[in-house]
Amino acid sequence: MVSVLGGGAFGTALAISLAQKSPVILWARAPEDMAQNRENKARLPGCELPEAITVTGDLALAIKDDILLVAVPLQSLRGFLAGHADAFTGKTIVACCKGIELSTGAGPATVIAETIPSATSAILTGPSFAADIARGLPTALTLACAEDAAGARLQQALTTANLRIYRTTDTAGAELGGALKNVVAIACGAAMGAGLGESARAALMTRGFAEMQRFAAHRHADPATLSGLSGFGDLTLTCTSQQSRNYRLGLALGSGSDFDASTTVEGAATARAMHEVAVKNALEMPITAAVTGLLDGSLDVKSAMASLLNRPLKEE
Numbered sequence: 001m002v003s004v005l006g007g008g009a010f011g012t013a014l015a016i017s018l019a020q021k022s023p024v025i026l027w028a029r030a031p032e033d034m035a036q037n038r039e040n041k042a043r044l045p046g047c048e049l050p051e052a053i054t055v056t057g058d059l060a061l062a063i064k065d066d067i068l069l070v071a072v073p074l075q076s077l078r079g080f081l082a083g084h085a086d087a088f089t090g091k092t093i094v095a096c097c098k099g100i101e102l103s104t105g106a107g108p109a110t111v112i113a114e115t116i117p118s119a120t121s122a123i124l125t126g127p128s129f130a131a132d133i134a135r136g137l138p139t140a141l142t143l144a145c146a147e148d149a150a151g152a153r154l155q156q157a158l159t160t161a162n163l164r165i166y167r168t169t170d171t172a173g174a175e176l177g178g179a180l181k182n183v184v185a186i187a188c189g190a191a192m193g194a195g196l197g198e199s200a201r202a203a204l205m206t207r208g209f210a211e212m213q214r215f216a217a218h219r220h221a222d223p224a225t226l227s228g229l230s231g232f233g234d235l236t237l238t239c240t241s242q243q244s245r246n247y248r249l250g251l252a253l254g255s256g257s258d259f260d261a262s263t264t265v266e267g268a269a270t271a272r273a274m275h276e277v278a279v280k281n282a283l284e285m286p287i288t289a290a291v292t293g294l295l296d297g298s299l300d301v302k303s304a305m306a307s308l309l310n311r312p313l314k315e316e
């Protein structure tokens with residue numbers, strides 16, 4: 001059986017999809033409202049929880065299962081796993097989060113390996129809005145697991161009628177694609193919010209993808225992974241849809257409107273983390289630098305765009 005740990009939008013959507021096949025435990029740290037109303041009104045309104053889902057706040061009950069999907073934000077992942085390290089010993093842990101840790105520069109697969117070395121670690125990533133999955137719309141994701149046999153088992157276990165899962169052993173590539181596309185989505189949102197137009201967005205997506213490939217090469221990821229669902233696929237979705245919170249943060253920055261600071265926006269911390277790694281390693285990441293400047297208030301969109309346009313001319 002599969003348990004989903006984390007009662008946010010994505011965890012709830014995955015539980016709803018998996019419940020088509022077998023019973024699922026959905027653990028949340030505040031489960032009461034969801035358990036009572038059979039709906040995650042706060043994070044995924046309008047999606048009824050099927051009977052096959054048991055909502056619980058009892059982590060010991062949820063961790064009894066073999067396959068544990070962990071859907072908490074990346075910056076909380078290490079603390080969450082370390083806080084229950086004994087219970088996670090020897091389990092199969094699939095991180096369902098996207099980002100790079102601010103304190104270490106590590107992605108989710110590395111965080112699992114460092115905190116629970118006895119676990120089999122994997123990542124589930126790719127272009128998918130929680131609401132689409134929960135509504136049963138067709139979605140394709142990437143399951144990355146360094147151990148191919150374990151990856152194949154997870155691929156079978158997690159595929160549902162509407163969730164088609166591809167697999168790879170390149171965990172570094174999969175985690176970087178999912179993390180870095182959020183930074184580019186903030187840049188694209190900012191350009192659109194400031195009225196710079198769709199041609200500017202296409203340029204940012206393309207040159208942002210070049211930054212993603214550069215960063216991934218630095219981490220010895222397979223370039224082919226970046227061209228797949230977890231990289232190019234998710235970049236396309238996130239940079240073009242107002243369903244994306246990263247894109248919406250960018251829109252707010254670009255248009256000078258308010259944004260609810262309690263929203264989960266993985267790209268904000270990831271931009272800062274990437275920028276730090278890039279500076280330390282002399283990696284050329286101008287869009288990431290511009291997004292970091294927008295986020296810390298040291299740049300406005302006009303000067304951020306000027307900083308990109310005024311760089312020395314180069315070959316593509």
Ligand SMILES: NC(=O)C1=CN([C@@H]2O[C@H](COP(=O)(O)OP(=O)(O)OC[C@H]3O[C@@H](n4cnc5c(N)ncnc54)[C@H](OP(=O)(O)O)[C@@H]3O)[C@@H](O)[C@H]2O)C=CC1
Pocket residue numbers: 006007008009010011028029030043071072073074076079080096097098099128129130131263264266
């Ligand atoms: N939403 C989407 O469409 C998709 C999201 N993702 C990824 O999924 C991950 C989670 O995002 P999402 O579900 O959307 O976010 P939400 O903001 O909807 O929910 C985050 C959840 O994480 C819980 N949480 C936060 N910190 C902790 C902690 N320390 N211990 C336990 N639980 C914690 C929150 O609990 P509480 O409610 O109690 O605060 C909340 O239930 C992100 O990395 C995101 O990039 C991936 C694909 C699609």
Ligand SMILES: O=C(CO)COP(=O)(O)O
Pocket residue numbers: 098126127128129182185234237238243244245246247264265266
């Ligand atoms: O990762 C996602 C889509 O694949 C969700 O995007 P946001 O976190 O920007 O909402």
